[in-house]
Amino acid sequence: MENNFLLKELEKHKKLLSVTLLLNSSLEPSYIYKKTIEAITEIVNAEVGSLLLYDEEKDELYFHVALGEKGEIIKKIRLKIGEGIAGSVAKTRKSLIVNDVKKDPRFFSKADEQSGFVTKSILCSPLIYRDKLLGVIQAINKKDDENFSNEDLNLFESFANIVSIALENAKLYNKLKETFFQTSFALAEAVEKRDPYTGGHVRRVTEYCLAIAEELGLNKEEKENLELSAILHDIGKIGIDDAILRKPAPLNEEEIETMKKHPQIGLEILKKVKHLSEIVVGTFSHHEKYDGTGYPLGLKGDEIPIIGRIIAVCDTFDAMTSNRPYRKGLDDNVAIEELKKYAGIQFDPLIVDAFIKAFQRGKIISQSKREKIYEN
Numbered sequence: 110m111e112n113n114f115l116l117k118e119l120e121k122h123k124k125l126l127s128v129t130l131l132l133n134s135s136l137e138p139s140y141i142y143k144k145t146i147e148a149i150t151e152i153v154n155a156e157v158g159s160l161l162l163y164d165e166e167k168d169e170l171y172f173h174v175a176l177g178e179k180g181e182i183i184k185k186i187r188l189k190i191g192e193g194i195a196g197s198v199a200k201t202r203k204s205l206i207v208n209d210v211k212k213d214p215r216f217f218s219k220a221d222e223q224s225g226f227v228t229k230s231i232l233c234s235p236l237i238y239r240d241k242l243l244g245v246i247q248a249i250n251k252k253d254d255e256n257f258s259n260e261d262l263n264l265f266e267s268f269a270n271i272v273s274i275a276l277e278n279a280k281l282y283n284k285l286k287e288t289f290f291q292t293s294f295a296l297a298e299a300v301e302k303r304d305p306y307t308g309g310h311v312r313r314v315t316e317y318c319l320a321i322a323e324e325l326g327l328n329k330e331e332k333e334n335l336e337l338s339a340i341l342h343d344i345g346k347i348g349i350d351d352a353i354l355r356k357p358a359p360l361n362e363e364e365i366e367t368m369k370k371h372p373q374i375g376l377e378i379l380k381k382v383k384h385l386s387e388i389v390v391g392t393f394s395h396h397e398k399y400d401g402t403g404y405p406l407g408l409k410g411d412e413i414p415i416i417g418r419i420i421a422v423c424d425t426f427d428a429m430t431s432n433r434p435y436r437k438g439l440d441d442n443v444a445i446e447e448l449k450k451y452a453g454i455q456f457d458p459l460i461v462d463a464f465i466k467a468f469q470r471g472k473i474i475s476q477s478k479r480e481k482i483y484e485n
């Protein structure tokens with residue numbers, strides 16, 4: 110008897126430990142949501158698990174659901190704090206077992222009516238981190254027609270604690286990352302503001318790069334590195350003299366040589382930030398050319414980091430299609446023809462292909478197109 114009890118306890122702890130490891134293996138909220146919902150059913154042997162997140166502004170709970178036929182319906186359901194079993198749990202911040210929902214006046218039947226699901230029993234726990242309500246988790250319908258027990262409740266509460274910590278960690282990490290991206294963007298814009306003719310260049314180049322990343326199927330980390338490189342690609346222009354940077358006419362040869370120093374200046378600035386090594390290779394190589402005639406190193410083909418090859422195409426397209434005081438920007442289609450013409454010479458043909466696909470899908474909106482949209 111005692112052995113049986115110990116074995117059961119051990120089994121429970123093993124389950125919790127494996128879930129803890131799983132949830133802590135990612136800082137991606139969507140991954141944590143998905144794994145939480147999957148783990149709920151396993152932890153307390155339930156038919157379905159659901160996760161409701163707290164919307165602080167509206168003081169409501171809303172379902173987090175994976176996309177599916179019923180997902181769209183459930184997604185629209187919102188519960189006021191205090192409404193339904195989940196809302197009550199959020200309000201009292203105390204877990205609840207309801208083994209026959211029909212007999213409980215708090216049961217919110219709308220979700221069942223709209224989704225066609227039949228709820229019989231619910232085990233619900235709040236997600237709380239340092240006194241802050243994050244949401245609630247629900248295990249619905251104990252399998253084999255059994256009732257949820259106090260033992261289930263204890264286990265579920267421990268699980269809720271693990272989920273809360275994982276969610277809060279992910280939230281903090283993403284907030285920090287967002288702040289870093291916004292700071293980088295502010296810095297890039299500050300540099301851009303010195304040149305009154307290139308307004309919006311950084312934003313457009315970054316958008317174009319992300320459109321290419323989508324076409325190429327880059328993963329999340331590659332996309333983030335590309336985005337940050339695109340934001341910071343011309344940061345080295347901070348070291349270029351105003352007389353050159355703001356010159357309202359084409360540059361002479363000497364000025365061009367000075368201007369060519371900006372990738373090196375950018376490298377000097379960014380290399381001081383320890384975790385930016387992936388980004389630096391991209392910004393440093395955005396003026397390399399596919400045939401090896403670019404600068405600063407004269408790299409050729411695949412020797413040029415892919416981030417550099419992507420920025421090169423986007424940077425050039427934006428420069429061609431944007432108006433300058435001494436010339437009008439090219440028509441989009443003419444600029445696309447230019448990219449095609451120089452594919453394999455100046456640009457990586459695969460990147461040009463991806464750019465054209467993104468353009469045809471309407472993902473590339475040039476400066477002049479934006480102005481037309483704005484006028485209308």
Ligand SMILES: [Fe+2]
Pocket residue numbers: 342343371395396
């Ligand atoms: Fe540049």
